[in-house]
Amino acid sequence: xxxxxxxxxxxYKEKLVLKIDDSHVNSGCFLGVIGPxxxxxxxxxxxxxxxxxxxxxxxxxxxxxLNTSIYQKMTMVFQKPYLxxxxxxxxxxxxxxxxxxxxxxxxxxxxxxLEEMDIQxxxxxxxxxxxxxxxxxxxxxxxxxxxxxxxxxDEPTANIDPASIFMMEKTVRHFHEESKATIIIVxxxxxxxxxxxxxxxxxHQGNVIEYGKTEDVIFSSxxxxxxxxxxxxxxx
Amino acid sequence: MSEIVEGFHKAIExxxxxxKEIYEIILLSIYVSLASTFISTILAVPLGVVIGAKSFPxxxxxxxxxxxxxxxxxxxxxxxxxxxxxxxxxxxYLGIVFTPxxxxxxxxxLVTPIITGIVYNGTKEKGEEIKKLAKTLGANKVETLILMxxxxxxxxxxxxxxxxxxxxxxxxxxxxxxxxxxxxTRVMTTAIAMLRNQGDYxxxxxxxxxxxxxxFIINSLLYHxxxxx
Numbered sequence: 001x002x003x004x005x006x007x008x009x010x011x012y013k014e015k016l017v018l019k020i021d022d023s024h025v026n027s028g029c030f031l032g033v034i035g036p037x038x039x040x041x042x043x044x045x046x047x048x049x050x051x052x053x054x055x056x057x058x059x060x061x062x063x064x065x066l067n068t069s070i071y072q073k074m075t076m077v078f079q080k081p082y083l084x085x086x087x088x089x090x091x092x093x094x095x096x097x098x099x100x101x102x103x104x105x106x107x108x109x110x111x112x113x114l115e116e117m118d119i120q121x122x123x124x125x126x127x128x129x130x131x132x133x134x135x136x137x138x139x140x141x142x143x144x145x146x147x148x149x150x151x152x153x154d155e156p157t158a159n160i161d162p163a164s165i166f167m168m169e170k171t172v173r174h175f176h177e178e179s180k181a182t183i184i185i186v187x188x189x190x191x192x193x194x195x196x197x198x199x200x201x202x203x204h205q206g207n208v209i210e211y212g213k214t215e216d217v218i219f220s221s222x223x224x225x226x227x228x229x230x231x232x233x234x235x236x
Numbered sequence: 237m238s239e240i241v242e243g244f245h246k247a248i249e250x251x252x253x254x255x256k257e258i259y260e261i262i263l264l265s266i267y268v269s270l271a272s273t274f275i276s277t278i279l280a281v282p283l284g285v286v287i288g289a290k291s292f293p294x295x296x297x298x299x300x301x302x303x304x305x306x307x308x309x310x311x312x313x314x315x316x317x318x319x320x321x322x323x324x325x326x327x328x329y330l331g332i333v334f335t336p337x338x339x340x341x342x343x344x345x346l347v348t349p350i351i352t353g354i355v356y357n358g359t360k361e362k363g364e365e366i367k368k369l370a371k372t373l374g375a376n377k378v379e380t381l382i383l384m385x386x387x388x389x390x391x392x393x394x395x396x397x398x399x400x401x402x403x404x405x406x407x408x409x410x411x412x413x414x415x416x417x418x419x420x421t422r423v424m425t426t427a428i429a430m431l432r433n434q435g436d437y438x439x440x441x442x443x444x445x446x447x448x449x450x451x452f453i454i455n456s457l458l459y460h461x462x463x464x465x
Contacts, residue, residue, distance in 0.1 A: 051368055072374040082365040085387055095373045142373070 032197035081139030133164030246438030272343030288359025314412030358391025
C-alpha cells in the first residue's frame, strides 16, 4: 500500500506536535520511524492508522482517503497490546472470523502461524494469563493472520525479552518477504531499524528531518541532529 | 436464644412440608426481581456502554447523577412511584397501584442505576482500548459493539447480579407500591417485616433462610463465573 502525506499537522491545545509537509511511503517499503521521545512518532502512526485525527492536511492510501475498505487492509500492533479475554486461538482467529473466513481455513491458518512463531503450546491458554513476550507474539500473529497491506508497529518489542524480540523480528521479516506489505515500525532501537528496515525516517520536534534508505540515514547522515542521535548523544 | 432455635426448627418444618403460602411468596419474589432485573439490564447495559465510551456535554454531571442514584433510598422511590400511579396520580388511570407491575416499576428505578454505574465503570476502564483494537482489526460498528459487550461481560454480569441482589432484598419500595397484599403482592422481604410485627418468628425465619439461600446461589454463580475466567 502506498501512503502519501500532504501538509499534515497535529496540535493539542494550540501546541503544534506534528508538522509534515509532504511525504511518501512506497508500497512494499519497510519504514523505520526513529527519533527521541516526544518527536511525534507515535502521533504520526496513530494518525496513519486512523486512530487519531490530524488537525490539518490529509493522508492518502493508494490514492484514496481513509475509508472502511482501507481499514480492512491495515492494522496496528501497540507497545502494550490489548488481548481479548479468551484463548490465544480465538484472539488470533478474530480478524478472520469478522472477515467471514470458513472455520476450516481459520483452524489451518492459525495453527500454521502458531507453529511458525513457536507458540503452539499456548494455543488454548487464556490470553490474559500470558507473559509480556507471549502476549506481544499473539498480538503480532493476530495482526498478520489476515495478510494486511499495511502493518504498523508502535514499539512492539520495547518491553520484551531478547528471545521474544528475535522471534518477533523473524516473523515480521518473513511476513514482509512473503506479502510485500508496507510496514511502518516505530522504534528506539537503531540496531533493530538496521536489521529490519529498508528505509528510515528520523523525526525531531514533530518534523521528519531526514528520510531515506536505512544505510544512508543511519551510517552516513548529513544531518547534524540525526548524526548526534545515531551516535547516542542527547539531543534537545 | 431459644426462640431463634425454635424458629429454625419450625422454619425447616415449613419448608419441608411445602407450605403453599411460603412458596407463593417465594415465587412472586423471584418473579418480580427477575422481571425488574431483566428490564433494567436491557436499559442499563447500552446506557452504561454509551456513557463510558462516548464524549458528550455534561457527561461528568450525568455520571455523578448515576452514582447518586445507585444509592437511592427505596422508600423515596416507592413514594414517588406511588404518587404517580395512585388513583389521584397522573398515571392513576393505569390502575396498577398495589400490583406486581407497580413493584417491578419501582425496582427497575432502583436497579437500573446500579447496573448502569457498574457497566459505565468497566467501559471507562477498557472501552477505549477495545474500540481501538476493533478498529485496527477492521471490525465494523456492530462487530465493535458485540466485541465490547463480550469483553465487558464480567462487569455486565457483576452489574446484573448486584442489581438482582438489590431487587430481591429490597423492602421499602415494594411495601409502598405493592401494599403487601396476601396472595397478590406479598414478597419475602415484606412478609418478613410483617411476620416480625406479628411475632411469628418461625415463618419469618423460614422465609429468611430462603432469601439467604437465593443470595448464596447468586453469589456462587458470580464466583463460578469469575473463577472460569
